[in-house]
Amino acid sequence: MSDFWFMGGYARYVWPCFGFAGIVLLWNIWSARRALAAAKFRATRAMAMAAGEAP
Amino acid sequence: MWTWFYKLASPPHVFGVAVALAPWLFSAAALAIAYGLIAGLAIAPPDYQQGEAFRMIYAHVPSAILSVTVYTVMAVASAVALIWRIKVGHAVAAASAPIGASFTLMTLVTGSLWGRPMWGTYWAWDPRLTSELILLFLYVGVMSLRSAFEDPARGDRAAALLAVVGVVNVPIVHFSVVWWNSLHQGATIVTLEGPKMPGSMLWPLLSMWLGFMLFYGAVLCIRVQAEVLDRERQSAWVREAIKS
Numbered sequence: 001m002s003d004f005w006f007m008g009g010y011a012r013y014v015w016p017c018f019g020f021a022g023i024v025l026l027w028n029i030w031s032a033r034r035a036l037a038a039a040k041f042r043a044t045r046a047m048a049m050a051a052g053e054a055p
Numbered sequence: 056m057w058t059w060f061y062k063l064a065s066p067p068h069v070f071g072v073a074v075a076l077a078p079w080l081f082s083a084a085a086l087a088i089a090y091g092l093i094a095g096l097a098i099a100p101p102d103y104q105q106g107e108a109f110r111m112i113y114a115h116v117p118s119a120i121l122s123v124t125v126y127t128v129m130a131v132a133s134a135v136a137l138i139w140r141i142k143v144g145h146a147v148a149a150a151s152a153p154i155g156a157s158f159t160l161m162t163l164v165t166g167s168l169w170g171r172p173m174w175g176t177y178w179a180w181d182p183r184l185t186s187e188l189i190l191l192f193l194y195v196g197v198m199s200l201r202s203a204f205e206d207p208a209r210g211d212r213a214a215a216l217l218a219v220v221g222v223v224n225v226p227i228v229h230f231s232v233v234w235w236n237s238l239h240q241g242a243t244i245v246t247l248e249g250p251k252m253p254g255s256m257l258w259p260l261l262s263m264w265l266g267f268m269l270f271y272g273a274v275l276c277i278r279v280q281a282e283v284l285d286r287e288r289q290s291a292w293v294r295e296a297i298k299s
Contacts, residue, residue, distance in 0.1 A: 004096075004097065007107040007108075007110070008101060008106040008107035008108070009106075009107075010106065010107050010108040010172055013108060013111065013168045013169065013171060013172050014107065014108065014110055014111055016168055017111045017114050017115070017164075017165045017168045017169065018092075018096075018111075018113075018114055020114075020161065020164050020165060020168075021114040021118065021161055021165060024118075024157050024158065024160070024161045025088075025270065027157060028154060028157055028270070028274045029274065031153065032154075032274045032277035032278045032281070033277060035277075035278055035281040036277050036278070036280050036281040036284075038281070039280070039281035039282075039284040039285050040284060040297060042284075042285065042288065043284050043285075043288045043293050043297055044297055046288045046289065047293075047294055047297065050289075
């Protein structure tokens, strides 16, 4: 098992490489969900304002 | 068939398709990436020249393919939006830009980590590396231009124009290793003689590539929902969509 983590002496390149890839994937999920939540909030606020301005 | 094609120009239809597709694409991407990671990191044999360092291919190559694929999607969507004035095109282009930029950054960082043990340096002003860096600048330029205008429609048009002009960099990235002397290795998977890798190394790579493509589709579905909602905020169908 320690051979696996050692990666033939290249561990300090291989694991940061996959670590950075993981960070990018997680950032994409987080930022997309955040963008959708913000867009829903803006749409809801616009609906509320339109309802408030209605006679 | 054409009815289906025309529906792609309809914001409520695209919104509905994006809502329905996202969870399936995320699940399929997770499966493909999980298999690619396990087979690539633990099962594939070490390379006869690069040893275990070659395993960085499973993060670097899929992200590199995605960086140019997403740019091409963004440019085509921008061209469609400019030529036929289809608003969904701008939404797809705007949704693709941050995803493509992040995968271009991943390509540069993972390539740099791979370059250090193989070439003895993290960075060289090599044609492939430099054209990939220009691709990142193009993504940043498209995103900056879109947000630089007070009128969102003008921002959309300016960003679309830059995206279409910048697509000239895509073949430069791809053929840079052929046209110029390069530290970077040439094509390994798609060659006239077939893949230059044995199946035990190739299948995990294809699985990671598929997984990254599905992941892009999934994240695009979420971001397109946000872009369409922002553009159609005043429409009656948005009220119904938000309520449900």
